[in-house]
Amino acid sequence: MGLRGPMPGPEDAADLVAVAEPAAPLVVPSSRQLARARRRASRGRAWQQFRRSRPGMAGLVVLVTFATLAVLAPVLFPPETISVVDATGDPLSPPSPGFPLGTDESGRSILALVVWGARVSLVVGLAATVVSMLIGTVIGVMAGHYRGWVGMGLNRFTDWFLVIPFLPLAIVLATVLGASLLNIIIVIGITSWPGTARLVRAQTLSVSARPYLERARALGGGDLHQMTRHVLPNVMPLVLANTTLMVALAILSETTLSFLGLGDPLAPSWGALLDGAFTSGAMTVGAWWYVLPPGLCVVAVVLAFTLIGRALEAIVDPQLSGQQR
Amino acid sequence: MHTRALRRTGAALLAAAAVALTGAPGIAPAEESPSAVPAAAATGPYTVGMTTDVDSLNPFTGIVAESFEMYQLMYPTLTTSSAEDFSPVPDLAESWTESADQTTWTYRIRPDLTWSDGTPLTARDAAYSFNRVIDGDYEQTNYGGYVANITRAEAPDDTTLVLTVSKPTPLMDRLAVYILPEHVWREIDGKEVRSFPNEPTDGQPIVGAGPYLLVERQKGQFLRFQANPTHWRGKPAFDELVFRVYENDDALGQALRKGEVDFAHDMQANVFDAISGDSVITPIEAANYDFSEIGFNTGAALADGTPIGDGHPALRDTRVRQALNWAIDRQVLVDKVLAGHGTPGSTVIPPLYTTLHLKPANPYTYDPARAGQLLDEAGYPLGADGKRQDTDGTPLTLRLLGRQESQESQQTVQFVQGWLEDLGITVETKIVSEDTLIELNGQGNFDIFEWGWGVEPDPDYQLSTFTCAQRSSEDDGTIYAGLSDSHFCNEEYDRLYAEQATQTDPVQRAETVRQMQQILYDEAPYAVTYYPDMLQARRTDAAHALVAQPTTSADGRPGRQLFQFGTWTYDAIQPGAAPADGASDAAGTQDTSAGGVSPAVIGGAAALAVLGIAAAVLLGRRRRSDEDVE
Numbered sequence: 024m025g026l027r028g029p030m031p032g033p034e035d036a037a038d039l040v041a042v043a044e045p046a047a048p049l050v051v052p053s054s055r056q057l058a059r060a061r062r063r064a065s066r067g068r069a070w071q072q073f074r075r076s077r078p079g080m081a082g083l084v085v086l087v088t089f090a091t092l093a094v095l096a097p098v099l100f101p102p103e104t105i106s107v108v109d110a111t112g113d114p115l116s117p118p119s120p121g122f123p124l125g126t127d128e129s130g131r132s133i134l135a136l137v138v139w140g141a142r143v144s145l146v147v148g149l150a151a152t153v154v155s156m157l158i159g160t161v162i163g164v165m166a167g168h169y170r171g172w173v174g175m176g177l178n179r180f181t182d183w184f185l186v187i188p189f190l191p192l193a194i195v196l197a198t199v200l201g202a203s204l205l206n207i208i209i210v211i212g213i214t215s216w217p218g219t220a221r222l223v224r225a226q227t228l229s230v231s232a233r234p235y236l237e238r239a240r241a242l243g244g245g246d247l248h249q250m251t252r253h254v255l256p257n258v259m260p261l262v263l264a265n266t267t268l269m270v271a272l273a274i275l276s277e278t279t280l281s282f283l284g285l286g287d288p289l290a291p292s293w294g295a296l297l298d299g300a301f302t303s304g305a306m307t308v309g310a311w312w313y314v315l316p317p318g319l320c321v322v323a324v325v326l327a328f329t330l331i332g333r334a335l336e337a338i339v340d341p342q343l344s345g346q347q348r
Numbered sequence: 349m350h351t352r353a354l355r356r357t358g359a360a361l362l363a364a365a366a367v368a369l370t371g372a373p374g375i376a377p378a379e380e381s382p383s384a385v386p387a388a389a390a391t392g393p394y395t396v397g398m399t400t401d402v403d404s405l406n407p408f409t410g411i412v413a414e415s416f417e418m419y420q421l422m423y424p425t426l427t428t429s430s431a432e433d434f435s436p437v438p439d440l441a442e443s444w445t446e447s448a449d450q451t452t453w454t455y456r457i458r459p460d461l462t463w464s465d466g467t468p469l470t471a472r473d474a475a476y477s478f479n480r481v482i483d484g485d486y487e488q489t490n491y492g493g494y495v496a497n498i499t500r501a502e503a504p505d506d507t508t509l510v511l512t513v514s515k516p517t518p519l520m521d522r523l524a525v526y527i528l529p530e531h532v533w534r535e536i537d538g539k540e541v542r543s544f545p546n547e548p549t550d551g552q553p554i555v556g557a558g559p560y561l562l563v564e565r566q567k568g569q570f571l572r573f574q575a576n577p578t579h580w581r582g583k584p585a586f587d588e589l590v591f592r593v594y595e596n597d598d599a600l601g602q603a604l605r606k607g608e609v610d611f612a613h614d615m616q617a618n619v620f621d622a623i624s625g626d627s628v629i630t631p632i633e634a635a636n637y638d639f640s641e642i643g644f645n646t647g648a649a650l651a652d653g654t655p656i657g658d659g660h661p662a663l664r665d666t667r668v669r670q671a672l673n674w675a676i677d678r679q680v681l682v683d684k685v686l687a688g689h690g691t692p693g694s695t696v697i698p699p700l701y702t703t704l705h706l707k708p709a710n711p712y713t714y715d716p717a718r719a720g721q722l723l724d725e726a727g728y729p730l731g732a733d734g735k736r737q738d739t740d741g742t743p744l745t746l747r748l749l750g751r752q753e754s755q756e757s758q759q760t761v762q763f764v765q766g767w768l769e770d771l772g773i774t775v776e777t778k779i780v781s782e783d784t785l786i787e788l789n790g791q792g793n794f795d796i797f798e799w800g801w802g803v804e805p806d807p808d809y810q811l812s813t814f815t816c817a818q819r820s821s822e823d824d825g826t827i828y829a830g831l832s833d834s835h836f837c838n839e840e841y842d843r844l845y846a847e848q849a850t851q852t853d854p855v856q857r858a859e860t861v862r863q864m865q866q867i868l869y870d871e872a873p874y875a876v877t878y879y880p881d882m883l884q885a886r887r888t889d890a891a892h893a894l895v896a897q898p899t900t901s902a903d904g905r906p907g908r909q910l911f912q913f914g915t916w917t918y919d920a921i922q923p924g925a926a927p928a929d930g931a932s933d934a935a936g937t938q939d940t941s942a943g944g945v946s947p948a949v950i951g952g953a954a955a956l957a958v959l960g961i962a963a964a965v966l967l968g969r970r971r972r973s974d975e976d977v978e
Binding site for chain 1: 596598602616617619623755761762767770779780781784
């Protein structure tokens with residue numbers, strides 16, 4: 024349970040006892056075992072809370088559906104179905120039994136492309152988020168932990184990134200680095216970390232004022248020890264909740280950049296599909312089947328991540344959950 | 349006109365970003381100015397829509413084809429290309445003669461002409477313009493090819509221009525060097541000209557002598573011209589001419605449909621098909637002089653023969669390049685990439701130029717078996733894993749580059765990748781910007797790429813791009829790209845190139861040019877993929893009497909009606925529908941337009957609205973969480 028959690032109530036105490044009991048009769052559990060048991064218990068509780076959040080569960084169902092589709096893409100639609108050379112449909116033909124969502128300008132099935140697009144969009148979204156989260160957490164923890172000019176400098180550095188408008192920076196970077204999936208991940212990663220960094224820094228500041236950090240310092244714990252053993256575990260829940268929200272933003276960013284033709288046009292992400300529709304005149308032709316499916320998929324997945332993220336946030340941040348209930 | 353490498357630079361990405369962000373792309377621009385509903389007033393502006401902006405109005409700076417359209421509206425040339433068949437016809441020069449010893453050409457300039465500011469326009473302006481290019485440095489960029497053999501330009505009197513050439517030159521009746529007003533341009537020195545915008549300030553038109561005068565320009569939005577009342581072919585019927593720039597093909601299609609523009613230039617195939625059914629629109633599927641190619645690194649080198657770059661050695665083997673030619677299904681590319689609006693490609697001089705084009709006796713058809721056989725012969729047999737490999741067992745892996753700016757290019761490379769992989773070749777495809785591609789081409793760091801050229805009526809420029817001398821050059825350790833992107837070098841070809849450059853008899857020269865095409869076809873530095881049609885469309889009620897160039901092409905179709913070599917349409921066009929035009933309209937075609945577009949627009953708007961809400965929610969959320977922790 025996160026540090027800012029409520030004082031253990033009767034229910035929590037019962038949990039603790041229940042978990043600790045099987046080990047108790049023989050040996051006194053080590054501190055490590057205790058910690059592990061405590062964490063397991065808190066995870067179980069978090070899951071209980073999450074299950075009570077209806078929007079969160081809805082998001083999870085949507086997300087699991089898309090993830091399953093993405094994983095099964097090669098089975099459902101063999102790679103040949105999205106190869107232009109082997110395409111069998113007429114260009115831009117409306118939905119039909121053979122092509123439930125119609126075809127693109129090369130005669131490929133939009134349904135197959137959208138399912139394959141889920142792979143690319145999810146992978147890019149997750150990978151970019153990992154990059155962003157790593158940078159954001161490292162800088163955030165350091166900025167909060169070190170006082171003086173190091174913290175100040177890192178903080179200003181974050182501010183500086185925060186005020187640069189995202190899109191122009193991303194466009195310039197994508198143009199300079201060239202169009203590829205890896206570059207898109209890098210671009211999104213290094214343009215979206217400042218929010219995480221500030222969040223983490225604020226939490227770090229709050230954690231640093233706690234007595235146990237004072238104790239750690241008094242016992243001679245170094246900076247690295249304090250940051251990794253005490254600060255990090257306590258900001259982690261917040262980071263995870265933030266991450267989930269960040270994935271949604273990353274997927275939107277990937278869609279935006281691909282739509283602008285800055286992604287890898289050969290990888291069928293949803294953004295690249297929208298770009299394809301846009302440049303092949305689908306709007307004038309009236310090919311709604313080319314525009315709507317990828318657009319709605321983006322909305323669904325972004326919404327799913329947002330719902331899950333907010334549910335998680337409510338769990339790790341009781342103040343927020345208090346407000347909401 | 350000097351259409352360098354059909355460099356359809358496409359809408360600048362940043363500008364595209366701006367449009368995309370403001371919401372419904374393709375709908376927004378049309379709604380901004382509902383005032384431009386088809387002009388009932390007969391001489392209201394004739395509005396032309398295009399998707400590429402003019403890159404510069406300075407004739408020494410611009411590169412894209414759209415810019416050259418502006419130059420020829422503003423400035424005369426000595427001769428121009430006829431609307432019928434591109435043959436040279438008088439423009440500023442009434443007549444011209446070559447001296448018996450083939451060392452001088454004398455042009456008789458029209459008498460009693462004035463520039464738009466009242467200053468007389470004489471042979472001295474013409475001599476000045478030529479000498480500026482001959483003596484110039486920066487000025488050579490666009491026009492150096494025309495004056496390569498010209499040593500001196502003189503004006504003995506107001507109506508006589510004498511050009512002295514160092515050797516017999518067939519190009520002399522096609523000198524597309526714009527004649528500029530000396531009294532304006534002599535104020536701009538060789539350094540200043542590099543950044544001179546040549547755009548109107550404080551409402552004064554740019555001094556010119558063409559059929560139209562440039563009065564206003566808003567970068568990325570429009571260019572406005574006024575008819576030149578003193579033009580020697582007479583004042584054009586439309587008092588005002590406007591070119592509007594659209595960020596994307598859909599927007600251009602909608603603008604034409606709504607009557608915001610009267611003419612749409614260079615349309616995307618699907619958009620063209622969709623609007624062709626409209627009863628008020630006349631589609632123009634014009635024969636064209638562009639070609640697209642898959643180019644190969646034939647062994648990159650500097651002009652002196654020093655090898656450069658990291659091109660795959662397999663492509664130095666003619667058999668491999670031929671194999672790749674047999675592996676490309678050109679008809680599929682035409683059907684799928686161009687939606688049928690084009691013809692499969694063969695040689696580098698398009699069939700539109702009937703007298704010059706070579707129709708190969710033994711054309712490359714789609715024949716994977718033959719391609720495989722050639723690869724076997726060249727030493728790249730199929731391995732046990734179904735992949736081609738060389739004698740050491742290294743898999744044959746080729747890099748393929750497509751262009752970010754062109755949807756057609758990206759589609760083409762996907763097809764080519766598929767076909768090559770069917771042959772057992774491993775293909776690594778990458779999409780790069782055109783600037784990057786020029787650089788990679790120049791340095792020889794590529795294997796295969798996709799691009800295209802626009803070929804002008806005189807074949808010299810196009811043919812020069814395959815000469816040894818046009819390979820890259822080195823200066824102070826920096827490698828500069830020449831015109832050759834395949835680094836092709838062939839002794840016999842170079843000999844024929846030099847020969848055609850001195851053949852002033854058109855028939856003999858055409859024969860040489862065809863021989864050169866045969867060499868290129870057999871040696872295969874390029875696989876010419878297709879000749880795309882030029883897709884234009886116009887509103888039938890806005891004007892009539894437009895002129896096609898050429899009147900008829902090899903396959904019997906007329907050519908484009910604007911953006912030609914010469915200002916034929918602008919001189920002839922008349923306001924209003926043609927007196928008995930009804931029958932010739934695209935009548936009888938299905939009228940799906942109204943029903944077809946609305947779901948797309950509604951659907952698109954809905955999708956964008958939902959996206960917008962999602963984004964707003966997310967951003968709002970993020971802002972709040974930031975506030976929370978502060």
